[in-house]
Amino acid sequence: MSLLKPFSKLPALNTANILLVESEEQFQQSLADALVEETAVTVNVRLAKSLPLPKENEESRPRIDLVVFIINMTSERSFKSAEASLKYLDPGYFLGKVCFLATNVRNASVPTEYLDAVRKLAASLHCPLLFAEDQTPDGVANATERLLTILKVAAGLVPMATALYVSSLTRCSVPPDIDQPSFD
Amino acid sequence: MARTPLNSIVAQRRSKSKSYRQSYRSCLGASSRLGLTPALTARRLNTSRRAPKSHNITEKLNPEQLALLTKTEWKMSYVTPLYQFRHTQLKSYSRQLSAFIAAEKQQGLAIEVEGSESSFRVSFSVLSGMAETDEDPETVLLQIFSKPMFARQDEPQRSVWSGWLACINGNPDYLRSLPKDFICLPLFGSYGPDALTSVVQSWFQQNFDCYFGPLEINHTIMPPLQITYTINPEDAWELWSSVRKVPQEEKEGKEEEGSSIDIDEVMRFMQGLKSHFYRHFRLDLSVGTLVQVSTALGSAKCNGRIKISNSRYMITTLTLLTEGALLKMPI
Amino acid sequence: MDDLTKRLLQRLIRRMPAQMLKTTLEKWDRLTAAQQQSLDFTQPKWALIETLLTIFEENEFTVKHITELEMLHVINNPNQGMWHAFHLMDPDDTAITVELTQFKEQFKSHLRELVRHVSIKIKKHTDEAVWIRIAWGDGFSKPNHLKPTYVVHHLQTPYVFVTSLTSKQKPLLSQALTLSTRHQGIKDANLSGRKLTAIRDLLMKQYQQVFTTRYPSPLEETNQPVSNPRIEREQAGLLANRLQMACEAFGYGVLPQLQSAVYKLETKYKDDTNKTMTEREEPFRCVVKFASSNLLESIRQCASSGIASTPVTPLLSSIPIKGRNYFVIKDNGLGPS
Numbered sequence: 001m002s003l004l005k006p007f008s009k010l011p012a013l014n015t016a017n018i019l020l021v022e023s024e025e026q027f028q029q030s031l032a033d034a035l036v037e038e039t040a041v042t043v044n045v046r047l048a049k050s051l052p053l054p055k056e057n058e059e060s061r062p063r064i065d066l067v068v069f070i071i072n073m074t075s076e077r078s079f080k081s082a083e084a085s086l087k088y089l090d091p092g093y094f095l096g097k098v099c100f101l102a103t104n105v106r107n108a109s110v111p112t113e114y115l116d117a118v119r120k121l122a123a124s125l126h127c128p129l130l131f132a133e134d135q136t137p138d139g140v141a142n143a144t145e146r147l148l149t150i151l152k153v154a155a156g157l158v159p160m161a162t163a164l165y166v167s168s169l170t171r172c173s174v175p176p177d178i179d180q181p182s183f184d
Numbered sequence: 185m186a187r188t189p190l191n192s193i194v195a196q197r198r199s200k201s202k203s204y205r206q207s208y209r210s211c212l213g214a215s216s217r218l219g220l221t222p223a224l225t226a227r228r229l230n231t232s233r234r235a236p237k238s239h240n241i242t243e244k245l246n247p248e249q250l251a252l253l254t255k256t257e258w259k260m261s262y263v264t265p266l267y268q269f270r271h272t273q274l275k276s277y278s279r280q281l282s283a284f285i286a287a288e289k290q291q292g293l294a295i296e297v298e299g300s301e302s303s304f305r306v307s308f309s310v311l312s313g314m315a316e317t318d319e320d321p322e323t324v325l326l327q328i329f330s331k332p333m334f335a336r337q338d339e340p341q342r343s344v345w346s347g348w349l350a351c352i353n354g355n356p357d358y359l360r361s362l363p364k365d366f367i368c369l370p371l372f373g374s375y376g377p378d379a380l381t382s383v384v385q386s387w388f389q390q391n392f393d394c395y396f397g398p399l400e401i402n403h404t405i406m407p408p409l410q411i412t413y414t415i416n417p418e419d420a421w422e423l424w425s426s427v428r429k430v431p432q433e434e435k436e437g438k439e440e441e442g443s444s445i446d447i448d449e450v451m452r453f454m455q456g457l458k459s460h461f462y463r464h465f466r467l468d469l470s471v472g473t474l475v476q477v478s479t480a481l482g483s484a485k486c487n488g489r490i491k492i493s494n495s496r497y498m499i500t501t502l503t504l505l506t507e508g509a510l511l512k513m514p515i
Numbered sequence: 516m517d518d519l520t521k522r523l524l525q526r527l528i529r530r531m532p533a534q535m536l537k538t539t540l541e542k543w544d545r546l547t548a549a550q551q552q553s554l555d556f557t558q559p560k561w562a563l564i565e566t567l568l569t570i571f572e573e574n575e576f577t578v579k580h581i582t583e584l585e586m587l588h589v590i591n592n593p594n595q596g597m598w599h600a601f602h603l604m605d606p607d608d609t610a611i612t613v614e615l616t617q618f619k620e621q622f623k624s625h626l627r628e629l630v631r632h633v634s635i636k637i638k639k640h641t642d643e644a645v646w647i648r649i650a651w652g653d654g655f656s657k658p659n660h661l662k663p664t665y666v667v668h669h670l671q672t673p674y675v676f677v678t679s680l681t682s683k684q685k686p687l688l689s690q691a692l693t694l695s696t697r698h699q700g701i702k703d704a705n706l707s708g709r710k711l712t713a714i715r716d717l718l719m720k721q722y723q724q725v726f727t728t729r730y731p732s733p734l735e736e737t738n739q740p741v742s743n744p745r746i747e748r749e750q751a752g753l754l755a756n757r758l759q760m761a762c763e764a765f766g767y768g769v770l771p772q773l774q775s776a777v778y779k780l781e782t783k784y785k786d787d788t789n790k791t792m793t794e795r796e797e798p799f800r801c802v803v804k805f806a807s808s809n810l811l812e813s814i815r816q817c818a819s820s821g822i823a824s825t826p827v828t829p830l831l832s833s834i835p836i837k838g839r840n841y842f843v844i845k846d847n848g849l850g851p852s
Contacts, residue, residue, distance in 0.1 A: 025754070025820070032746045048749040049821065057749055076470035409805060409813040416800035423784070423799070426791035456792070460784055460799060464844070465831060466824040467817060 096163025244313030258373035345376030
């Protein structure tokens with residue numbers, strides 16, 4: 001099993017590398033197009049359907065500073081695929097270099113149990129959970145901006161801030177009694 | 185497909201608790217559950233419930249009412265508790281709502297009912313016998329009648345719109361927690377022109393300080409490809425029996441006791457159907473969303489339309505929907 | 516004109532949008548220039564119907580004329596109603612020599628032998644298709660022009676397309692068709708759809724069918740170009756492979772528009788985690804219906820986007836390859852249906 005490791009490669013100057021993992025391969029493209037528009041730092045985007053990543057790209061792949069799992073809330077498989085991919089990440093990533101991005105959450109009839117499952121997953125791994133609107137340009141711009149904020153910190157481009165520190169503020173948490181058994 | 189309407193609500197169920205009303209407030213629909221707020225109020229899933237009981241409702245309702253309830257596809261909504269609603273005032277409400285509709289029409293509201301342009305007559309009545317516990321307020325039936333414009337004097341008026349408000353097996357803790365002047369009838373079913381539905385709703389909102397919201401039953405997006413999966417009832421039953429934890433024979437003996445149905449069993453049943461499907465079509469059904477479920481009990485669509493085809497399980501179905509409505513409403 | 520004739524005309528006019536009515540009447544070419552001029556197509560339908568009724572009475576048009584107009588409308592708008600395909604079997608040696616006049620005569624006389632009251636109209640369309648309109652009656656009643664059956668047959672091919680045929684009429688039509696085309700039998704082709712052109716193309720393989728050739732660059736066909744050098748797709752190979760597989764099954768041109776496909780499955784239930792069901796002797800019976808405004812396109816999309824695993828299962832790729840959309844599946848493969 002080949003783990004993706006956060007510090008196995010040297011960083012490049014003023015560069016941040018982000019990996020977008022999405023089983024549907026729908027939202028990642030528009031998000032990538034918006035991310036590389038960033039001018040303050042050089043952003044490289046890698047797109048994947050799932051992990052592990054192909055071995056043959058290992059050479060050419062830069063150090064990944066942030067791994068984003070895009071989960072479409074209207075698809076159960078989307079969640080399962082993200083869950084299965086997690087085990088191919090080095091534990092070091094979970095110190096502030098992973099985040100979850102849920103789409104279609106406003107779809108009022110997303111079963112509540114999916115949302116609970118995603119929140120629990122994000123909380124158990126101490127990762128932030130972002131919500132994004134993938135259908136509108138505004139939504140894409142918004143999501144891009146939020147990802148860039150996290151990415152820059154994760155890539156060590158923000159003085160005085162570390163990924164671990166920021167993640168302790170932004171990580172998702174779950175109400176303590178979500179798992180308690182019910183009365184009847 | 186195969187998730188029954190009962191089961192799909194199973195998963196949404198939350199339990200009674202002291203923070204009951206508070207927890208309701210936390211789920212203004214999915215939008216309020218967004219965000220990183222660390223301390224959202226508690227939401228607990230009920231992962232197991234008793235097998236549905238059958239009720240012989242035919243003794244309680246007259247055949248006409250029963251036919252109306254079971255032969256119509258109802259569009260479901262939730263309603264927040266009604267302030268100062270009195271079951272004793274129904275006659276007066278009938279007059280008031282008739283007048284309200286007339287006034288709305290005068291103001292130019294287009295109420296298109298085919299062939300009937302004349303005035304509308306509203307009738308409120310009690311559907312007694314539907315309430316299951318002492319705490320459930322009685323179900324209220326609303327009907328709007330109209331007569332074609334050039335109809336003869338003796339021609340009967342025909343029903344152009346029907347609706348009802350009900351609370352079946354409503355959570356007693358929640359019902360008790362309401363201030364005295366509130367009546368909780370959280371489930372609203374309607375059938376007829378949308379224009380009339382919205383007039384009725386706005387009359388209720390103005391008079392009883394309540395709010396109506398959609399009661400979606402499950403997923404919404406329609407994939408470009410629609411798949412209908414119909415399973416032979418005997419085979420479906422055998423598959424269901426094979427995933428039950430309690431062997432079937434044992435269970436039948438204590439049917440009345442109500443053996444419990446576990447969410448795991450439901451999941452395994454669904455998984456079984458999905459994997460059989462995948463084996464043939466190499467298509468993973470969990471990619472899409474379930475939009476409609478039909479069983480012998482009736483059908484439920486994700487947009488909140490339901491049809492009850494078996495009167496014996498009407499009470500059980502409405503109990504689950506009452507629960508769903510209570511969970512959906514913001515207070 | 517009697518009431519029935521009037522009703523027939525009213526129904527026909529109501530079915531056609533105003534603009535279509537205008538062009539159809541022009542093509543029909545039975546109204547005088549003045550009559551044509553007097554029609555105002557911006558009027559509401561009921562007013563237009565009134566005017567037309569007057570004109571038809573003036574010209575002493577009969578049922579015959581109205582059915583002629585109806586046929587013209589149906590031929591020009593073949594993508595309405597539900598069309599079912601049939602397959603003629605075992606041609607006689609002389610089948611290849613059947614030509615139009617002969618077919619017309621034979622078909623009419625054979626069908627009239629079987630049904631006492633029947634009205635048949637046959638017209639050859641420019642695309643070589645023979646269009647047949649049949650209004651059925653029986654021993655006692657006159658032909659019902661309100662519910663005609665339409666049959667489309669391309670001479671010298673084994674294919675017949677039929678719409679609005681009842682099960683009672685089916686054997687009668689089958690017999691008349693097999694005799695007049697000099698075949699031994701006819702069978703259901705298990706293909707139906709709302710678009711006649713689509714099911715005809717599918718059966719007669721008239722659409723761009725490139726199942727076996729290599730595709731120069733499947734990536735160009737998708738809307739997922741990796742445009743920016745700073746964006747890299749890790750599993751680009753998988754994507755290309757999926758597109759390749761999808762195109763192998765369905766080609767990559769425009770696909771005929773089918774609306775549905777139905778599978779009746781009677782196969783064994785197999786699941787390692789469920790011993791009871793796997794050991795069961797009887798098959799697991801279910802019916803699966805796929806529906807879409809363009810079914811084949813949707814399935815190709817599912818395969819290329821990874822929703823359906825590739826290679827595409829033969830069950831789905833059989834739709835274009837075998838030209839059918841109704842299947843009965845038993846464990847020994849695609850069984851007879």
